[in-house]
Amino acid sequence: MTKAKQAQNQxxxxxxxxxxxxxxxxxxxxxxxxxxYLFAATPSSQPQETSELEKIGHNVLHxxxxxxxxxxxxxxxxxxxxxxxxxxxLPTNVYxxxxxxxxxxxxxxxxxxxxxxxxIFDSSKAVASVSYIVPGYxxxxxxxxxVLKLVRG
Amino acid sequence: MRLVRxxxxxxxxxxxxLLSIMIIAxxxxxxGTVTYYRQERWEEYVTIVDSIKTASCNLLQVGLANYTQxxxxxxxxxxxxxxxxxxxxxxxxxxxxxxxxxxSGIRSAYGVSLNYSLGLARTWNxxxxxxxxxxxxxxxxxxxxxxxxxxxxxxxxxMNIRDAVWYSKESRRCVVIYVSVDKEGSEAVVNLQKSNxxxxxxxxxxxxxxxxxxxxxxxxxxxxxxxxxxxxxxPSSVEVALQDTxxxxxxxxxxSIQQSSG
Numbered sequence: 574m575t576k577a578k579q580a581q582n583q584x585x586x587x588x589x590x591x592x593x594x595x596x597x598x599x600x601x602x603x604x605x606x607x608x609x610y611l612f613a614a615t616p617s618s619q620p621q622e623t624s625e626l627e628k629i630g631h632n633v634l635h636x637x638x639x640x641x642x643x644x645x646x647x648x649x650x651x652x653x654x655x656x657x658x659x660x661x662x663l664p665t666n667v668y669x670x671x672x673x674x675x676x677x678x679x680x681x682x683x684x685x686x687x688x689x690x691x692x693i694f695d696s697s698k699a700v701a702s703v704s705y706i707v708p709g710y711x712x713x714x715x716x717x718x719x720v721l722k723l724v725r726g
Numbered sequence: 727m728r729l730v731r732x733x734x735x736x737x738x739x740x741x742x743x744l745l746s747i748m749i750i751a752x753x754x755x756x757x758g759t760v761t762y763y764r765q766e767r768w769e770e771y772v773t774i775v776d777s778i779k780t781a782s783c784n785l786l787q788v789g790l791a792n793y794t795q796x797x798x799x800x801x802x803x804x805x806x807x808x809x810x811x812x813x814x815x816x817x818x819x820x821x822x823x824x825x826x827x828x829x830s831g832i833r834s835a836y837g838v839s840l841n842y843s844l845g846l847a848r849t850w851n852x853x854x855x856x857x858x859x860x861x862x863x864x865x866x867x868x869x870x871x872x873x874x875x876x877x878x879x880x881x882x883x884x885m886n887i888r889d890a891v892w893y894s895k896e897s898r899r900c901v902v903i904y905v906s907v908d909k910e911g912s913e914a915v916v917n918l919q920k921s922n923x924x925x926x927x928x929x930x931x932x933x934x935x936x937x938x939x940x941x942x943x944x945x946x947x948x949x950x951x952x953x954x955x956x957x958x959x960x961p962s963s964v965e966v967a968l969q970d971t972x973x974x975x976x977x978x979x980x981x982s983i984q985q986s987s988g
Contacts, residue, residue: 598742605746609753631773635780641971644784676812705777706816708785711973712792714805716812
């Protein structure tokens, strides 16, 4: 009777120890993972967002250029047509601001080509900027630098 | 028994500790690998390369347009020299460096052998006429560690007088010229208007002509049909001058004119 009780007690304390060991092991693993989370600074989505917008902007300018329209709009100062072409080509929730400069950085486009309120550009943390160069039109070489700024609305 | 149990317990705790160290070490490496791409702005360089590439192709078109209108053989070289300086100005701080090699001698372009000089070639006043420019551009971007990126660019315009027919019937005395126009990539040019063409019959410019465009099953290509009315005699020659929307010019000429009484 006594021996049986002793054996039962021994089994019981052995089981308790196993539980304690398991709890300790779990605590160590969980604390390691918690430690990682504490120090892992999740990268902001801002760079990702701007690079996505840069790609969109570049592709849109490239497409308009491929159609032979970009040089015509720029060199004939058809700013309204250029603005319309960009509005049609860009996704609806993307707003833009476009400026045209000569190679010395002097602005050439008047009035400002913009779609969306200035507030959106001021308040947005992710403003993408795309530079696109057009070397000339028809027979004349007079390079123009197009700077397209994009934000998501 | 007790000692054995204690040893077992220590083993589990040590195993858990080792596991934790492994998790932390592996996570650090994975995190570093994943975020490396995000920290490097590859897209910026890709868009610069693409922008310079497209602009260099456009420069060839501008140079060819100037050459075909002015016959200035050095225009492409002059434009490229200026272009190299302007690209550096346009992308300051990137370490952009361009060099070029203009095509020279006989080269094949879209199935045609052309004799290039300073990157430019033309074969005019024949039934099939060509204007072409060809250059290889090398691009280095020091800030991106890009060196020796090379690409070839072409600009090309081809016009073919497929047929020239003089209709001699009293009720319909006219000359109809069937012309096809192709650009680089052997792609048919389909957006030309009457203002893009000029016609001469027996070296005389007619007062008026009309242009129709359509896909022809007879020629299996896109055709411009140029009709000149009130032509009472079979012309000795037909000359068609073309200036496309890019400003590139070419001139086709033929003395082979069919006569039709139909």
